[in-house]
């Protein structure tokens with residue numbers, strides 16, 4: 001068992017008391033430990049672990065004591081008492097190996113009203129097709145790390161992973177799942193050989209493939225909210241004869257994209273900074289495919305950032321939805337006749353998903369080809385939404 005478990009618990013309570021959710025928890029912890037150099041690397045790891053565990057499970061435990069919430073969260077999230085058993089008394093340790101439902105019943109017997117359904121507080125807002133309880137419970141576990149092997153790189157990647165004895169699971173042809181702490185950047189050339197890309201993001205590629213025909217004609221593609229280019233690299237790998245344009249409201253992220261593209265071997269592309277929610281000063285071109293991986297709540301990715309389960313506020317859903325309506329309305333005129341519009345979010349909220357689809361169909365300029373909720377929560381991955389439209393020639 002972890003010898004200093006009680007000291008780690010006290011430190012975690014102190015961290016949580018100071019954390020206000022403004023920075024991501026990972027960035028806050030980095031700052032905190034820099035300001036408190038007495039903590040060694042083992043201490044940092046264990047205190048961080050307790051904080052993350054609190055944010056994963058704490059909403060389900062009905063007590064106002066942060067300390068009790070941490071202990072109950074560790075009891076729920078850890079499969080056995082080997083590491084953290086010293087935190088609790090014998091009665092808890094005796095129940096530690098029970099199945100997860102029995103563990104929740106035990107927690108509820110100590111803290112009446114505790115319920116895993118409360119882990120995710122915005123069930124009423126969920127897109128249809130999401131099963132509220134399994135989705136809520138999925139936040140108890142950190143999602144896997146997923147890699148997409150780039151074309152022609154498979155043999156080398158498998159050789160390198162085997163030589164380094166890094167365990168992995170092949171989810172499909174080019175998609176690998178690895179434990180989160182895997183040190184892959186010491187072994188693989190990131191962006192050149194593999195892209196770090198969540199399983200659901202990779203599956204967006206299956207929908208993108210519906211836009212691709214066999215013709216040798218150049219395909220113009222505009223990734224209009226490109227960030228550092230995850231979807232652009234995916235499009236580049238899938239579409240032959242691509243002519244790529246990327247934009248984002250943030251110049252800084254496009255500089256990251258530039259570095260990434262260099263590693264990915266993408267040389268000929270056009271890039272510009274644009275606020276697509278404002279008055280558009282975008283070059284008057286039309287594109288065969290416009291990809292809009294919209295700014296969103298990110299609610300499908302909170303298994304990686306569980307602090308959001310405590311700090312997100314419902315009003316933000318409406319602001320994201322309004323922003324998404326503005327951006328999508330503004331970019332529709334840039335789609336060629338019979339061209340495609342690929343709308344993507346990493347959100348599980350209907351106002352950011354189905355409601356945007358309805359809004360776009362009201363314009364009468366687009367027909368829906370396919371929409372799909374990518375339920376990554378069933379596979380230790382992010383959950384996303386994707387809708388493909390075709391621009392009608394009316």
Ligand SMILES: C[S@@+](CC[C@H](N)C(=O)[O-])C[C@H]1O[C@@H](n2cnc3c(N)ncnc32)[C@H](O)[C@@H]1O
Pocket residue numbers: 224225226227228229230231232247248249250253274275276277278293294295296327
């Ligand atoms: C979900 S991220 C895109 C992720 C990216 N496609 C990828 O796969 O890595 C959304 C991006 O939209 C950008 N964005 C936010 N508001 C915007 C606006 N008004 N106009 C253009 N881009 C915007 C953000 O800066 C952010 O980089």
